[in-house]
Amino acid sequence: MHMIKTSVFCGVSLDGFIARENGDIDWLTSGESAKEDYGYNDFIAAVDALVIGRNTYETVLGFGGWFYGEMPVYVLSSRELEKLPEGGKVERMSGEPKAILEELASRGHTHVYVDGGVTVQRFLRDDAIDRIIVSRLPILIGTGIPLFGETGRDIRLKLVSVKEFPSGMVQTEYAVKR
C-alpha cells in the first residue's frame, strides 16, 4: 500500500454545522472571523489533492469562479459531472474511500484534503481520515448540515494543538488514533 495522508480542515458553528440547511455559509464568511488567516493558506499549500462530494462541488461552483486553482480536485459521484470549471483540474471518481485513496496514491498524491459533510463522514466511517482540523466559530445556528455523522463505533482522537483567534474562533487539530 502506498503512503497517503488524509486531512479534514473545516469551519463549523459551535453546534457543529458546516453550513445552513440550504448550504449557506454566510455566518462563516461574514464578521470578524472572515478577516483572519486561520491557517487555511498554509493548509492548502501542504495538500496536493482535494476530495469532495457532489453536493460540495456544486455548492462551490455556485459561488462563481473556481477557487481551488490548479489543485487536482476529485469529485465523488456516481453520475457524470455536467459542467467543469474553467481552469480547474476536476475529475469524477466513485468507489469506497480506501480504494479511492489507493488510486490517488498510485497517481503520486501524498496528502489529500477531504471536504464536505457526506464525504468526511464516509471517510471517517471507513477509517480513512488521519487528521481533523476544526475551526469552531462562536455562534449557534441551530440547524444545518453537520460536519460529523454516524460513525458506527467510537473513534478516539489525539489532540495535537489548540489555537485561539481574536474573533473567538477556536481551532483544534486532532490525529485519529489507530
Next chain:
Amino acid sequence: MHMIKTSVFCGVSLDGFIARENGDIDWLTSGESAKEDYGYNDFIAAVDALVIGRNTYETVLGFGGWFYGEMPVYVLSSRELEKLPEGGKVERMSGEPKAILEELASRGHTHVYVDGGVTVQRFLRDDAIDRIIVSRLPILIGTGIPLFGETGRDIRLKLVSVKEFPSGMVQTEYAVKR
C-alpha cells in the same frame, strides 16, 4: 426583575453529544479525562441552584446515591416526582424558562446551573442562558443526545477562555451576546 445568572457546564464528545442514545456517559467518565479536575468543583462552588429536566434527573437517580449534596435542585416536569433522593433538596417546577428564573431569583438564588440536553436547549431558545462552558473530549461517538438543538435564530457568543487538558479535553467558555 431580579438579577440572576445562568450557566451551562457540560462535557461533550467532539461530535457534540452529552450522552449516548441510552443515556450512557461511559466515554466521558472512563479514561484519562475522568482523572482530571477540569474545574467542575470550582464551578459547582460558584452556583447556588441547579435546574434540570426530568430525563437528566432520572438518569442521575439511576446512578445511585445523590451527588448534588445540599444544593437546591429544581426539576422541570409537568408530572409529580415519584421518589425523592435521601438528603437531597429537590423540588419540581414547571413553566417558561424566564418565569422559572424569576421565581428562583425571588427565592434569593443568584447563579443557576442549567443542565441536560432538553433543558439547556429550551433555555437557550428563550434567551435565558448567560454562560456556556463546554468541555470537549477527543472522541467521536457518532450518535447520542446532543447538547445543542434548534435555536430558532443565530445566537452569537463571545469566547471568554480556552483551556487545554493533558487528556486532550478542550474546555471553552462563552458568554451569550445580548
